[in-house]
Structures are given as structure tokens and as C-alpha cells.
Amino acid sequence: MFKGVDFWPHRRQFDLLRLRRPLVILTAFLLFVVMSSLFSKGLNFGIDFKGGSLLEVQSKSGPVDIADLRGKLSSLGLGDVQIQGLDRPEDALIRVEQQAASADLSVEQAQQAAADKVRAALGDNIEIRRVEVVGPGVSGELKQAGMIAVCLASIGILLYVWFRFEWQFGVAAIIATVHDISLTLGAFSLLNLDFGLNEVAALLTLAGYSINDTVVIFDRIRENLRRYKKMPLAQLVNLSVNETLSRTIITSLSTFLAVFAIYVFGGEVIHNFAFAMLFGIVAGTWSTIVIAAPFLVWVGVKRDWSGTDTAVAGRGAAAAAKA
Numbered sequence: 620m621f622k623g624v625d626f627w628p629h630r631r632q633f634d635l636l637r638l639r640r641p642l643v644i645l646t647a648f649l650l651f652v653v654m655s656s657l658f659s660k661g662l663n664f665g666i667d668f669k670g671g672s673l674l675e676v677q678s679k680s681g682p683v684d685i686a687d688l689r690g691k692l693s694s695l696g697l698g699d700v701q702i703q704g705l706d707r708p709e710d711a712l713i714r715v716e717q718q719a720a721s722a723d724l725s726v727e728q729a730q731q732a733a734a735d736k737v738r739a740a741l742g743d744n745i746e747i748r749r750v751e752v753v754g755p756g757v758s759g760e761l762k763q764a765g766m767i768a769v770c771l772a773s774i775g776i777l778l779y780v781w782f783r784f785e786w787q788f789g790v791a792a793i794i795a796t797v798h799d800i801s802l803t804l805g806a807f808s809l810l811n812l813d814f815g816l817n818e819v820a821a822l823l824t825l826a827g828y829s830i831n832d833t834v835v836i837f838d839r840i841r842e843n844l845r846r847y848k849k850m851p852l853a854q855l856v857n858l859s860v861n862e863t864l865s866r867t868i869i870t871s872l873s874t875f876l877a878v879f880a881i882y883v884f885g886g887e888v889i890h891n892f893a894f895a896m897l898f899g900i901v902a903g904t905w906s907t908i909v910i911a912a913p914f915l916v917w918v919g920v921k922r923d924w925s926g927t928d929t930a931v932a933g934r935g936a937a938a939a940a941k942a
Contacts, residue, residue, distance in 0.1 A: 633864070636857040639913040646909055650798070653805020660808050665815030668765075672715040672734040675705075675749040676741060682708035683745075691740045697733050710748075713737060765819040772823050773797065776830050784837055791914040792833050795906040799829045802902045803895055812891050821895035828874070829903035833911050836863050840915065853916045860912050871904040 665673075676683070685702055688711065692700045701714040715733050734750055741747070776796055781789030800822055807814050839859040847855055875897060882893035 632858070632861050634857060635860055635908060636853050636913060636916065639909070639916070642909045643913065646798070646905070650802060650805070653802055653809050656809040657801075657805045660811075662804065662808055662814045663811050665813040668815060669717065671717045672713075672730055672737070673749075673751040674713040674715075674734065674737060674747055676711050676713060677746045677748055678709045678711075679744055679746055683711040685711065688713070688741075688745075692737060695733075695736050695740060697736065700737075765816065768819065769800065769822055769826075772826050773800075776826060780830070780834065780837070783834070784841060785920060787915055787918050787920050788837050790918070791911040792830055792837070794914060795833055795903075795911040796826050796829055798906045798910055799825055799899055799902045803899045806898050807891075807895070812894065814891070817889065817892040818895050821892045821899065825896060825899035825903060828900065829906065832867055832871070832903060832907045835866065836860060836907060836912060839863050840912070840920075844920065852919065856912050856916050860908060864908075867904060867907065871900055875900050 678684075683704065685704055688702050689700070692702070692713070698716045700716070703712045703714070704710070705712060715730075715737060717730065738747060738750075773793060773796055777789050777793040780792040803822060803825065804814075806812075807818065836859060839862055840856060843850075843855050843859050843862075847858075850858075878893055878896045878900065881889060882897060885893055
């Protein structure tokens with residue numbers, strides 16, 4: 620009774636490989652912009668990584684008066700106190716910088732005392748809904764563990780694709796994954812968004828999602844390498860990308876819409892996580908088509924997977940495709 624609707628023009632072939640040079644130049648420019656911000660400004664690390672206190676508060680009598688809160692808390696002598704309004708006007712987020720140790724208190728105790736001072740200064744009209752206190756030792760360990768997790772995930776992806784296909788595929792996959800992670804980190808630096816453990820989890824999720832798309836295209840390229848032994852490599856890669864393009868676009872769009880719902884309705888706690896995923900989905904789809912696939916044309920791949928034939932040079936195949 621109900622028939623599916625095919626929205627994708629399957630018979631049309633987009634010559635994506637013909638545009639690979641300007642697209643790579645555009646990608647390099649975007650990377651330069653965001654990485655310049657990353658190296659000059661760095662990341663705006665959250666409480667998880669730099670220590671301090673975070674309090675999520677809610678006013679019982681209407682919208683939070685940010686100016687009044689700032690006046691109350693600035694007189695406490697706690698250093699940098701940041702107050703940020705949330706999606707609901709009754710809610711606000713208070714960040715207190717890491718406190719120094721004293722003769723009587725350790726760093727952790729000083730941080731807890733600062734949170735208690737803020738709690739007392741807010742009064743009965745403000746309800747504290749969440750409190751997080753992270754000391755410098757814990758924050759340093761979390762930062763180190765997060766960096767190790769991202770590096771190990773990237774190495775694992777490289778080894779998996781290398782053994783599953785060939786070294787050219789592994790290098791292409793890791794370049795695309797590094798592109799996605801770097802572009803997302805640069806976006807966080809450029810927009811001055813908080814970066815914490817949730818965002819590390821988003822990067823790891825993004826790495827797995829990105830490699831999934833890349834492997835689908837690589838599988839099709841390998842199948843076509845066996846099927847079309849005399850087709851120029853550039854033409855074969857372009858054919859493979861087009862054959863999987865509908866799947867790539869529809870899957871990415873479905874995931875994007877699901878994460879977008881989390882971004883809009885998930886609240887402040889998961890807001891940056893959802894942003895990292897949204898940005899990463901777009902970057903991952905872009906890198907799979909624009910970086911990973913053309914890289915195989917440039918370096919060349921083996922035609923006969925039994926190992927008897929020699930590798931086909933990428934430049935020679937590209938020249939044959941132009942001819």
C-alpha cells in the first residue's frame with residue numbers, strides 16, 4: 620500500500636575526483652584557520668581538566684539576576700568567578716577558579732571551602748542543583764588519560780584498517796580521522812567552548828563513527844579493484860564513492876538529526892558534547908569523500924589482492940583518467 624520514495628539520483632555520477640585539488644585546498648585552509656586558533660589560544664579547559672568548582676543553580680522566584688549574583692560573589696575574594704546563563708532564564712552556571720593551598724587547608728579543602736562560601740552567599744532564594752569540585756591532581760590525571768585515550772584510539776584504527784586492507788588504506792583512514800579530531804578541537808578553540816571529559820568522549824565516538832564511513836567506501840573500492848582490473852584508478856575510486864554516496868549521506872543525515880535533538884533539548888550539561896558530535900559528523904563525512912578516497916589515487920593501491928601484481932601508481936592512474 621505504501622511505497623518507499625527514492626530521493627537519491629542513483630544513475631547520476633558526480634565527478635568528485637575531478638574536484639579533489641580545490642576541495643583539498645579548501646580543507647587545508649579551514650584546518651589552518653582552526654589550528655591557528657588552537658595553537659594561539661589553546662583549549663578552554665573545563666573544571667575536569669584545570670580544577671575548580673562548578674555550581675549549577677536555579678532561582679526560585681523567576682529569572683536569575685546575573686548582575687546581582689556577580690556582585691555577591693565578586694566580594695568573596697575567590698579570584699575569577701564566571702557566571703553563565705543557561706537555556707532556561709531561571710538557571711545559571713557558576714565557575715570558581717582553583718583555589719591555592721594555605722597553611723591550614725590543602726588545595727582540595729580550599730576548593731571545598733570556596734564552594735561553601737558561594738553556597739552561603741547565594742541565600743535561600745537560589746537553589747543549588749549540582750556541585751562539582753575537582754582538585755589539580757585529579758584534573759591533571761584526567762587530562763593525561765584523555766590524551767592517551769585519543770592517541771590509542773587513533774593507533775588502533777590505523778592498525779585495524781592496515782590489517783583489514785593495505786597500508787595505503789590505513790594511512791588514508793588515519794589522515795581522515797586526525798583531520799576530523801583536529802578540526803573539531805580547533806572549532807572548540809575558535810568558539811571558546813568548554814572542553815572536558817564529555818568532549819573527549821565525543822572525540823572518541825567521532826573517531827569510531829568516521830572510520831565506519833571510511834571502511835564502507837574502502838570495501839567498495841576493494842571490490843571494484845577485483846572487478847574492474849583495467850579501469851583507471853581515479854575513475855574506479857570515483858565510481859566507488861558514487862556507489863556508496865547515497866548510503867554515506869543518508870546515514871550521516873540520520874545521525875545528525877538524532878544528535879541535533881540532543882543538542883536542542885539535552886540541556887547545558889550535554890550541550891558541548893552534542894556540538895562536538897554535530898560538527899564531527901559533518902567533518903567525518905567530508906574527510907571520507909574529500910581526503911581518504913583521493914589519497915588512494917595519489918599513492919596508488921594494489922590491483923591483485925593475491926599479491927602477485929605490483930601496485931598501480933597513483934599518478935599514472937590519474938594521468939590515464941585525464942586522457
